[in-house]
Amino acid sequence: MTKTKIINYIGGELVPPVSNTFFDNIEPATGKPYSLTADSDEQDVANAVVAAESAFNTWQLTSIDERAAVLMRLADLIDQNAEALAQAESVDNGKPVSLAQQVDIPRASSNIRFFAHAITQYASESHTMANEAINYTLRDPIGIVACISPWNLPLYLFTWKIAPALAAGNCVIAKPSEITPMTAFLLSSLCQQAGLPPGVLNILHGYGHKVGEAIITHPKIKAISFTGGTKTGAHIASLAAPKFKKLSLELGGKNPAVIFADICNDEPDLDTFDDVVTQVARASFANQGQICLCSSRIYIERPIYEKFKRALIAKVSQLNVGDPKDVNTQQGAIVSQQHLNKILSYIQLAKEEGGTILLGGEQRYIEGRCNEGYFIEPTLIEGLPLNCRTNQEEIFGPVATLQPFDNTEEALALANGTEYGLAATVWSNNIKRCHSFAQQLDFGIVWVNTWLMRDLRTPFGGMKQSGVGREGGVEALRFFTEAKNVCIKY
Numbered sequence: 001m002t003k004t005k006i007i008n009y010i011g012g013e014l015v016p017p018v019s020n021t022f023f024d025n026i027e028p029a030t031g032k033p034y035s036l037t038a039d040s041d042e043q044d045v046a047n048a049v050v051a052a053e054s055a056f057n058t059w060q061l062t063s064i065d066e067r068a069a070v071l072m073r074l075a076d077l078i079d080q081n082a083e084a085l086a087q088a089e090s091v092d093n094g095k096p097v098s099l100a101q102q103v104d105i106p107r108a109s110s111n112i113r114f115f116a117h118a119i120t121q122y123a124s125e126s127h128t129m130a131n132e133a134i135n136y137t138l139r140d141p142i143g144i145v146a147c148i149s150p151w152n153l154p155l156y157l158f159t160w161k162i163a164p165a166l167a168a169g170n171c172v173i174a175k176p177s178e179i180t181p182m183t184a185f186l187l188s189s190l191c192q193q194a195g196l197p198p199g200v201l202n203i204l205h206g207y208g209h210k211v212g213e214a215i216i217t218h219p220k221i222k223a224i225s226f227t228g229g230t231k232t233g234a235h236i237a238s239l240a241a242p243k244f245k246k247l248s249l250e251l252g253g254k255n256p257a258v259i260f261a262d263i264c265n266d267e268p269d270l271d272t273f274d275d276v277v278t279q280v281a282r283a284s285f286a287n288q289g290q291i292c293l294c295s296s297r298i299y300i301e302r303p304i305y306e307k308f309k310r311a312l313i314a315k316v317s318q319l320n321v322g323d324p325k326d327v328n329t330q331q332g333a334i335v336s337q338q339h340l341n342k343i344l345s346y347i348q349l350a351k352e353e354g355g356t357i358l359l360g361g362e363q364r365y366i367e368g369r370c371n372e373g374y375f376i377e378p379t380l381i382e383g384l385p386l387n388c389r390t391n392q393e394e395i396f397g398p399v400a401t402l403q404p405f406d407n408t409e410e411a412l413a414l415a416n417g418t419e420y421g422l423a424a425t426v427w428s429n430n431i432k433r434c435h436s437f438a439q440q441l442d443f444g445i446v447w448v449n450t451w452l453m454r455d456l457r458t459p460f461g462g463m464k465q466s467g468v469g470r471e472g473g474v475e476a477l478r479f480f481t482e483a484k485n486v487c488i489k490y
């Protein structure tokens with residue numbers, strides 16, 4: 001059977017890479033190649049820049065109503081093709097198809113619809129100076145911008161970046177991860193059907209270090225919105241900063257969940273102990289732990305430590321690991337052989353550092369179609385101090401550590417005790433305590449008695465090594481526009 005060729009979308013056309021070379025795209029659940037990805041390079045970037053340049057003048061002058069309308073058509077087309085996109089996402093990434101159906105694809109169309117609405121409400125400021133002058137601030141599109149996204153939530157994060165950039169009137173050169181390019185490729189045809197003018201969005205496929213780097217270093221690309229690992233983010237910043245490109249970096253995390261003993265004081269309108277166990281399990285293991293927001297360090301107040309530990313082990317051990325295509329699967333495949341090896345090496349490291357494996361800890365072999373796929377048992381570990389590598393470095397897999405704490409000060413020191421600052425969760429029935437704790441956490445996002453509850457208007461991003469800048473709502477529209485203040489003397 002001939003394999004699908006994942007090709008570029010440039011100037012409104014689907015085109016092979018100039019080099020006409022491709023590499024295998026692997027299905028993580030089987031470990032086998034199932035399609036071919038364009039191995040693009042700087043020649044494809046040059047063509048995309050020409051297409052984007054010629055589209056920019058018209059697109060920036062297109063009325064916001066028209067820009068919003070074309071984005072709404074694109075969102076509708078994603079909804080109409082939701083099932084096919086969810087199946088494709090699951091095959092390409094290894095995530096359970098139910099997750100792609102319920103989260104990834106609906107969120108992709110919401111992202112586009114949200115920014116289509118948002119641009120129609122986007123207003124700039126004016127500042128009057130008594131009887132002397134008035135200032136008004138223009139917020140114009142930047143020009144050609146780059147959007148680079150990772151493999152863990154492929155279409156979800158791809159659309160999260162391109163939607164505000166396009167809505168604000170920019171032309172975009174976007175690259176999905178070479179590990180999960182399929183749904184961005186499928187989006188190309190939907191853009192054609194939606195009537196997105198040629199060159200407004202250009203999607204290039206290939207390796208990060210090759211075509212990705214050619215995009216971010218191209219002199220005509222003025223802003224870069226990047227989501228990915230902290231090391232890659234630092235590298236991109238080192239290339240972009242001397243050229244004074246505008247940068248938004250959404251990077252890694254090592255997120256704490258802090259659970260206070262008062263969750264056992266059931267009150268009618270607050271979470272019960274069982275609910276918290278269920279939600280902490282979900283927060284740690286959704287998408288095989290491969291969400292930048294997943295909790296990987298679980299801190300439990302000592303009086304309920306043993307009880308919570310036993311309940312969490314019981315809950316996590318029930319997670320159904322298996323073929324992502326099966327609607328009953330809750331834990332699918334790890335995205336690649338390389339990432340599987342990385343996670344297994346961290347489990348080995350945890351043992352060497354003195355950790356006790358409470359659950360899992362091994363590669364899982366699945367009979368039948370998936371017998372060469374990349375599966376790992378959901379893993380819980382205890383007995384490790386804060387300063388060991390297992391508790392300091394991002395593993396980005398189905399692995400979480402447990403540790404007791406004795407008071408609020410200790411919990412705060414543990415939670416804040418890494419170089420990362422993306423997302424923290426706090427679980428308590430004492431809302432006053434939650435508020436004061438949240439104020440002292442060095443994290444860009446704090447969830448109290450919930451996880452991954454997203455309002456797209458809120459600022460999204462990390463502190464410390466988890467990133468620079470914020471996405472979401474007005475923050476994203478500000479990033480993708482250039483502010484120019486005009487001062488008129490009366």
Ligand code: NDP
Nearest residue numbers: 149150151176177178208212213228229232250251252292
């Ligand atoms: P990477 O940093 O490896 O890659 C991210 C993207 O950058 C990919 O498209 C990659 O392409 C590309 N890339 C790699 N090298 C370069 C380069 N030199 N120049 C330009 N582009 C490049 O991250 P992963 O894909 O492995 O994603 C996992 C990471 O993303 C985790 O650390 C996770 O925490 C983080 N993340 C952060 C989020 C946040 O909102 N803060 C959300 C989701 C994930 P290719 O894959 O083709 O090499």
